[in-house]
Each structure stands twice: as structure tokens, then as C-alpha cells.
Amino acid sequence: MDTLYGRNKEEHPEPVKAEVQGQLPTWLQGMLLRNGPGMHTIGDSKYNHWFDGLALLHSFTFKNGEVYYRSKYLRSDTYNCNIEANRIMVSEFGTMAYPDPCKNIFAKAFSYLSHTIPEFTDNCLINIMKAGDDFYATGETNFIRKINPQTLETLEKVDYNKYVAVNLATSHPHYDSAGNVLNMGTSIVDKGKTKYLLFKIPSSVPQHEKKKSCFKHLEVVCSVPSRSLLHPSYYHSFGITENYIIFIEQPFRLDILKMATAYMRGVSWASCLAFNKDDKTWFHFIDRRTKKEVSTKFYTDALVFFHHVNAYEEDGHIIFDIIAYTDNSLYDMFYLKNLTKDFEENAKLTSIPTCRRFVVPLQCDKDAVVDSNLVTLPSTATAVKEKDGSIYCQPEILCEGIELPRINYGYNGKKYKYVFATRVQWCPVPTKIAKFNTQTKEMLQWGQDDCWPSEPVFVPRPDAKEEDDGVVLTCVVKTDPKDPPFLLVLDAKTFTELGRAIVNVEMHMDLHGVFIPQQDMKTETE
Ligand SMILES: CC1=C(/C=C/C(C)=C/C=C/C(C)=C/C=O)C(C)(C)CCC1
Numbered sequence: 159m160d161t162l163y164g165r166n167k168e169e170h171p172e173p174v175k176a177e178v179q180g181q182l183p184t185w186l187q188g189m190l191l192r193n194g195p196g197m198h199t200i201g202d203s204k205y206n207h208w209f210d211g212l213a214l215l216h217s218f219t220f221k222n223g224e225v226y227y228r229s230k231y232l233r234s235d236t237y238n239c240n241i242e243a244n245r246i247m248v249s250e251f252g253t254m255a256y257p258d259p260c261k262n263i264f265a266k267a268f269s270y271l272s273h274t275i276p277e278f279t280d281n282c283l284i285n286i287m288k289a290g291d292d293f294y295a296t297g298e299t300n301f302i303r304k305i306n307p308q309t310l311e312t313l314e315k316v317d318y319n320k321y322v323a324v325n326l327a328t329s330h331p332h333y334d335s336a337g338n339v340l341n342m343g344t345s346i347v348d349k350g351k352t353k354y355l356l357f358k359i360p361s362s363v364p365q366h367e368k369k370k371s372c373f374k375h376l377e378v379v380c381s382v383p384s385r386s387l388l389h390p391s392y393y394h395s396f397g398i399t400e401n402y403i404i405f406i407e408q409p410f411r412l413d414i415l416k417m418a419t420a421y422m423r424g425v426s427w428a429s430c431l432a433f434n435k436d437d438k439t440w441f442h443f444i445d446r447r448t449k450k451e452v453s454t455k456f457y458t459d460a461l462v463f464f465h466h467v468n469a470y471e472e473d474g475h476i477i478f479d480i481i482a483y484t485d486n487s488l489y490d491m492f493y494l495k496n497l498t499k500d501f502e503e504n505a506k507l508t509s510i511p512t513c514r515r516f517v518v519p520l521q522c523d524k525d526a527v528v529d530s531n532l533v534t535l536p537s538t539a540t541a542v543k544e545k546d547g548s549i550y551c552q553p554e555i556l557c558e559g560i561e562l563p564r565i566n567y568g569y570n571g572k573k574y575k576y577v578f579a580t581r582v583q584w585c586p587v588p589t590k591i592a593k594f595n596t597q598t599k600e601m602l603q604w605g606q607d608d609c610w611p612s613e614p615v616f617v618p619r620p621d622a623k624e625e626d627d628g629v630v631l632t633c634v635v636k637t638d639p640k641d642p643p644f645l646l647v648l649d650a651k652t653f654t655e656l657g658r659a660i661v662n663v664e665m666h667m668d669l670h671g672v673f674i675p676q677q678d679m680k681t682e683t684e
């Protein structure tokens with residue numbers, strides 16, 4: 159297990175040709191580009207948490223039936239600073255670093271008390287975002303890093319905070335039909351207020367501009383005030399339908415005062431996050447046209463969630479699916495001390511990820527009877543009107559034991575059937591991937607001995623008519639060092655193997671990524 163998680167991985171910046179077995183579809187041309195932590199030890203210093211590791215990008219290029227692999231560490235300021243010093247110099251989620259004041263570029267870190275919000279890391283290890291024609295490595299801080307998808311080189315550092323007053327932003331943006339990015343971020347104690355901002359990064363900028371930057375044209379779409387100035391909710395993603403933005407304020411919160419003193423107290427950012435099981439989880443629905451929040455108060459019981467699956471509208475209801483937990487054991491599980499050889503003993507989740515469907519009636523009749531269920535669609539999800547007019551929602555459980563959900567993004571915000579995800583049960587390490595039908599509840603699975611698959615990415619066949627017409631890609635890592643990893647290509651309809659591309663390198667377990675179709679790749683000369 160140590161080899162899967164904690165061991166540093168070598169980068170392979172030059173293309174490595176894979177051995178293709180089986181038959182890859184001829185239309186599959188482009189690149190699967192993924193991100194995740196790849197280095198957890200620097201000199202004698204070790205990170206505590208798997209989410210702390212230095213970002214290692216990797217890509218699989220599909221070209222005329224051949225597959226090429228590359229990997230390269232993101233040359234973030236954090237990476238450069240750490241490597242130069244040969245020790246951890248910059249704090250990450252689960253590790254607080256104590257830099258050498260003379261050498262470090264993060265001099266600001268020493269004025270933690272005067273700056274409530276410290277300078278965060280630019281080790282963007284979670285996902286890849288497309289903005290305009292460019293690609294960025296993303297994490298959850300105010301920094302993202304532009305990258306060259308072809309060479310995996312690291313380019314500019316973008317500070318969201320220069321364009322919008324956010325200190326944190328999600329690594330799971332959405333894209334509208336025009337290719338604009340919609341993302342959310344938290345603005346902490348700015349002008350005496352803490353709020354969640356939804357912002358839009360346009361996909362193109364006016365032709366005449368010399369230095370084209372879509373960030374200069376970033377617009378705040380709307381803002382949702384945090385229920386608490388010093389305890390904003392943590393969130394990893396948000397939902398979107400044709401007409402609404404869905405934002406869930408969960409009782410898993412950041413404690414800003416704890417964060418401001420964390421450095422002095424010698425504790426990590428992770429220790430400043432707390433789940434309050436007795437609190438409520440509030441749902442916010444923002445009308446995308448009027449930019450106003452639906453005024454009715456909707457809530458459910460305390461939960462912790464990271465990933466929205468999809469959301470849509472039907473007959474005056476908003477339906478949204480999330481992968482939720484009843485506690486925050488997931489983040490605790492990924493401490494590297496738990497992911498050792500005996501991880502099956504140590505790394506037990508106390509809450510299993512469940513795919514929950516909430517069905518929320520938008521037009522709540524003022525005269526509706528108190529205690530009545532206002533859901534009129536065929537679902538076991540309920541939305542009960544309370545005396546004070548608020549609506550208490552309870553979900554339908556669609557299935558248990560899935561995480562890292564992906565859909566056919568063409569169906570994002572629309573009524574849909576299929577979720578592609580990893581199978582996760584009581585242990586956070588995926589052993590299988592699955593295709594789940596939200597309507598029939600059928601689940602197809604793929605798994606093989608000693609195979610650890612990553613988040614499955616759906617790629618539609620060009621001109622596909624059906625939701626599952628395409629392939630599913632996943633990187634499969636093995637524990638046996640003699641057994642090479644591979645990129646698996648499944649037929650998305652039947653979930654059977656079409657082929658695999660075996661790469662003779664040591665591959666890292668990653669987090670998220672995107673497929674870039676050939677036509678969306680800028681050529682070197684552009
Ligand atoms: C550095 C840093 C953070 C990092 C969070 C990370 C790295 C989260 C990763 C989450 C993942 C991978 C979830 C998967 O489901 C916070 C807490 C936002 C705030 C303080 C600074």
C-alpha cells in the first residue's frame with residue numbers, strides 16, 4: 159500500500175510508448191490529462207496527508223491507435239521552493255511547514271497574525287480546468303497554474319484573488335454551453351463579511367486586446383452570504399441545472415480563527431475543519447437569470463459531501479444527486495500513517511459513501527399544509543413543509559459505495575441516467591469501477607485482481623445519440639512492481655474491455671482529470 163500511496167514517483171516527461179492490447183476505437187483521438195499527488199517525501203521531511211503531495215500531472219495521448227504516456231511534476235512555486243531547500247517549505251492541507259525565514263519566497267507566512275488569511279500553496283494537485291483555449295492545474299486555494307497539456311510544462315501562476323475577492327475556490331468548475339467556466343469560491347472576512355461567490359470566466363476575450371486574459375473579464379455572477387462570519391462551510395463542488403445553481407452549505411466548516419493561529423500553534427489546516435453532526439445542511443438555489451436566491455429555506459440533516467454527481471429540473475422540482483457521508487472520516491482516512499501495509503485494518507471509513515437524490519419542489523404553495531410532503535414526482539425523497547415555512551428534505555438513496563462520480567457531461571444539468579464512478583466501500587481505496595443506472599438502479603462493474611482503478615472518465619463517440627454511447631477511460635495501478643500499470647478502455651454501454659494500453663513505468667494513484675479531444679488541442683505553433 160505504501161507503494162501505491164506514500165512512495166515518491168518518478169516523472170517521465172518524454173513520451174513513453176504504451177503496448178496496446180485489444181482494439182481501441184479509431185475515433186478515440188486526443189488526450190486524457192490527469193492530476194494527483196506524486197511526491198510525499200522531500201529530503202528528510204514527509205507530508206502527513208495524501209492530499210498534501212506535490213502535484214504530478216500525467217497524460218495519455220491517443221493517436222491513430224497508438225498511446226503515449228508522459229508525466230511531469232507541476233513546477234509550482236511550492237515545488238521549486240521545496241526542491242531547492244530539499245525539505246517541505248510550504249504548508250499543505252495536512253502538513254504545516256516551518257520555512258527558513260531567510261530563504262523562503264513565502265515571507266508573508268510570518269505575519270500570520272496580522273493577515274487573517276495566510277498565503278496558500280500553489281501546489282494545484284486536484285484537477286484540470288479548461289479556461290478559454292488554455293488548461294490549468296487546480297487545487298482549492300486562490301492559485302491555479304496554467305500548463306501546456308502537450309509537454310506538461312508549468313506556465314503562469316494565476317491568483318484568482320486579483321480578479322475576484324476569493325481566498326478559496328473549488329477544483330470542480332462547471333462549463334456552460336458556450337464554454338464559459340462557472341466556479342465558486344469563498345471570500346473570507348472581506349469588508350467584514352464572509353460569503354460564497356459564484357463567478358464566470360469567459361471562454362473568449364475581445365479580439366483587439368493585446369494581452370488576452372480571460373481572467374481580466376471574470377465576472378461575479380452572484381453571492382450567497384455565509385451563515386457564519388468565522389465558520390464558512392467547506393465545499394468541494396457545486397451543482398448546476400438549466401436555470402439554477404445549487405450550493406450546499408454543509409456543517410463541515412472551516413474555523414477562521416483556528417486557521418489564523420494554526421501556524422503559531424503548530425497544527426495543520428486540516429485541524430481547522432470540523433463537522434457538527436447536530437447542525438443542519440442548508441440548500442441554496444440561485445436563479446441563473448435573475449441571479450437571486452430562491453427565498454424559501456430548504457434544509458436536510460447534517461452530512462458531509464465532496465462531489466455533486468448531476469442535477470436537473472422536472473415539473474417544478476430541482477433534482478440533485480450527491481455522494482454523501484454521515485461523518486468526515488474520509489479526510490481522516492487519507493493520513494499517510496493510515497495508508498500503510500495494514501491499511502485494511504487502519505483505514506476503515508465509519509461512514510460509507512452513498513449516492514443520495516434530493517427532490518426539491520421549487521414552487522412551495524403558501525397555503526400548503528404543514529407537515530405535508532410537497533414532492534409530487536415518483537421518488538422516495540421527501541420535502542416536508544414546516545410551521546415556519548421552511549422545507550425539510552430527505553433523500554432517496556440511489557446506491558451505496560460509489561465515489562469520484564463522472565457523467566456524460568453533455569447531460570450535465572439535464573435529466574440523465576448514468577453515473578460512472580469508482581467502487582468504494584468501507585475502505586477508501588477503489589478496487590473496481592462501476593456504471594450505475596439511476597433509473598433502474600442496475601450497476602455494471604469492472605474489476606480485476608490487484609487492480610486499483612482511478613476515477614473513470616466518459617468520452618462520447620462523435621455524433622453519439624445515446625447517453626452511454628462512447629468509452630470509459632481509467633488508469634489502473636498495480637501493487638506488484640513486476641506488473642505494469644495500464645490505461646483501460648471500456649465500452650461505456652456494456653462496461654466490457656475494448657482494450658488497454660500498458661505502460662512500463664511506476665504510475666501514481668491520481669485524483670481527477672479531463673479528456674481533451676484532438677480538435678481542442680492547440681498545436682505547438684498556435
Ligand atoms: C491547502 C488548503 C486546503 C486544501 C484542501 C485540499 C487539498 C483538499 C482536497 C480534497 C480532495 C482531493 C477531495 C476529494 O474528494 C483547504 C482545506 C481548502 C484550505 C486551506 C489550504
Ligand SMILES: [Fe+2]
Pocket residue numbers: 330394464465670
Ligand atoms: Fe473531487
